[in-house]
Amino acid sequence: MTDDTTTIPTLDDWQQWALVMARANQMIMEAWADNLSKGKSMPGLGLPVGKATTDPMAWMSAGADAWSKGLEAWSQMLGQYSEAAETKDRRFSAPEWRENPIFDTVRQSYQAISDKLLGTVEEIEGLDEDARSRLRFATKGFVDAMSPANFMATNPQVMKRTIETKGENLLSGLKNMLADISRGQVTQSPEGAFELGRNLATTPGKVIYETKLFQLIQYAPSTETVLETPLVIFPPWINRFYILDLTPEKSFVKWVVDQGVTLFMVSWKSADETIRDVMMDDYVAAQVEAIDVIRDLLGVKSVHAIGYCVAGTTMAATLAYLAGKGEADKVASATFFTAQVDFEDPGDLKMFVGDDTLATLKQLTAETGVLDGRVMAATFNLLRGKDLIWNYVVNNYLMGNDPPPFDLLHWNGDVTNLPGEWHRDYLERLYRQNLMMKPGAIVVKGVPVDLSKIKTPAYIQAGREDHIAPAPSVWKLTRVLKGPNRFILAGSGHIAGVVNPPAAGKYQYWTNDGAASTLDEFVAGAAEHKGSWWPDWIEWLRGLGAKTVKPDGARVPGSGKLKPIEDAPGRYVRTR
Structure with missing residues (x-):
């Protein structure tokens, strides 16, 4: 390839875009919740509908139109992209994503651009495999984060729910989000649904x-x-x-x-x-x-x-x-x-054993010597961000629902703290240096x-x-x-x-x-x-x-x- 490869966003670029989009989503939620709960007309929020309006279709079309313009900018950066192959994706399973031509276009455009972004990672020349793996992982995370399903203004199910409830779903979602911020992790199964000795871990x-x-x-x-x-x-x-x-x-x-x-x-x-x-x-x-x-x-x-x-x-x-x-x-x-x-x-997981990660882990455990289990939980959730993060952003925060009871996800959220030095040693000697494969490189009790x-x-x-x-x-x-x-x-x-x-x-x-x-x-x-x-x-x-x-x-x-x-x-x- 030519020097044009320098225009491809870096890992930091991807992370910054994801943070900006998540914050923008939160701001939209807060604004809509505040206005709709007070019975006001639907505010423009910068979307191209002119004045605030009471027309739900105008509101929905404005959000989709704004998103489409954003996708056009991506397409200009990436060049022409072909239509994505039809795939099963639970994020777009609701009929509105296909029955409404506006949202059908948004869905198809997003999937095509996502394919193009991921494909570009494989086409870049001059990268070693470790660098390509890091870029692939970061790009996948960004693609998951930028999905129109994750945002109120471009998710027809959320829009429909918001109209029906006059914004109460967003208030419930904000309550859920603030509770999760307080506890330091995303709720994947409702509190109280499971209890050890009652309906979990009951074998005598x-x-x-x-x-x-x-x-x-x-x-x-x-x-x-x-x-x-x-x-x-x-x-x-x-x-x-x-x-x-x-x-x-x-x-x-x-x-x-x-x-x-x-x-x-x-x-x-x-x-x-x-x-x-x-x-x-x-x-x-x-x-x-x-x-x-x-x-x-x-x-x-x-x-x-x-x-x-x-x-x-x-x-x-x-x-x-x-x-x-x-x-x-x-x-x-x-x-x-x-x-x-x-x-x-x-x-x-090799994406999380670099020098920066180990330095961060050392800082996190400097005072107590213990790594908070929520750090590990967040890492594992990032490995499957679409299912274990964004799925709950939509369900818990945008739709305003409680997650359904699920024993496995209750366990997933029941985190365990780790001895900090041992955790870093495990990552260093096993993941980074692969010393288990070198006879005698690790000595246990002499x-x-x-x-x-x-x-x-x-x-x-x-x-x-x-x-x-x-x-x-x-x-x-x-x-x-x-x-x-x-x-x-x-x-x-x-x-x-x-x-x-x-x-x-x-x-x-x-x-x-x-x-x-x-x-x-x-x-x-x-x-x-x-x-x-x-x-x-x-x-x-x-x-x-x-x-x-x-x-x-x-x-x-x-x-x-x-x-x-x-x-x-x-x-x-x-x-x-």
Whole structure:
């Protein structure tokens, strides 16, 4: 390309445009709410309708016309653009977007310009892949932010609602927005709809062990016999464990117990200043401690273990640590849910590990040593801004609605604080330097971490649409671990790909019993199976040792040497 590439907006330009548009949207909301709630005529707000008017169609046409002129300016900057291919987009699902020729033009123009902007990123010459990835991510965020669906004056549904309610929807929306500003995060599920122990995390069990870093929950048996080898789950410390124990019909925990497994769950403490200094050594030591507590309680040689996301990454370090000490037989099998150990290509999260980000994180944690969980929540929401940010701007702030109750989104908003130094260390040594892949580059409690020493049988699950731990990155576990492993590719993403109960009959998963050296080869020869992968996993687990025992004595929570501290789900998961 020529020097004309210098006219393409930078990342800072995109961010500034998004901020300006969001602020403009807020100002319009405030002005309309103030005027319409007082029964005044519709103000012009700078739109080309001349004087204030009481004609709804004139108002709607003015907003769309103003937006169209803005799109014309973009088209002049970008050159001619072709009509976008018709795609399904929930933002434009209302019939008004097609039945009204004005808004149909706005919709089509926006989609065409969006395609042009995103396509231009791929056409720019002279960019390295990291720079192109950053520009692609920023452009996608900008394209999502500039959608006419996000603005009152160009969303026919919002206009219709505002006319019908005489602006009451905007007043309700402002109330919602101010409440969210006060709490520091977007409301994705209404307050009070869900409560731990009432309709979430209701699987019966007891907290039987506790440290300053975690509680250990043992769940009550529900079958006449159970597998002799128990199972412990290590959830991510960046989230609450009950993503695996949502409502009973979705609960992985309940399903596992009903399959005849003696199940334990680690519940990490949301960080405060008492654990501000914990690091990787402490999390590995906590996993080993939980394993040893269970082995001693039940009098068994080994346990099965599950590590989800970052806890799976740490579990790999734990397995290497145990192997280095000659204690690998403490873990009979390891299951990895969407976990990475090779961070060469970790997906869009790599956009948030630059020098500026780490410097900001250091500033945010300078006083307390703790990173507010809302910072991480905002980061994850940005990865899916269209669904997790702008969707709620329209529904909560413009339409003035409360979001519908949704257990998964309630969990998503139930944030966990993190030890600040450990979080930065994780980003630096794993995401930036990829030290897990360099034998001995990380040392845990005096033992060099060498993943090639791990020979524990492993089950590795990846999500086809995972934007946090991309499937190609998770696949690399199959090349790193030296023991027998089974890889499955699940439909959907980081959460729904894992939390997919058989009774729901949703999604699918792929298996391939043949040899495959890459994920593409795996997919090319894979067999597709409808529904949940959970039955495949439990069959694999039983295949490692089918011996069963009666669920009595220490198999009943609180009946062994460890007396109950409190009922599940415990107080750590409730602490914010």
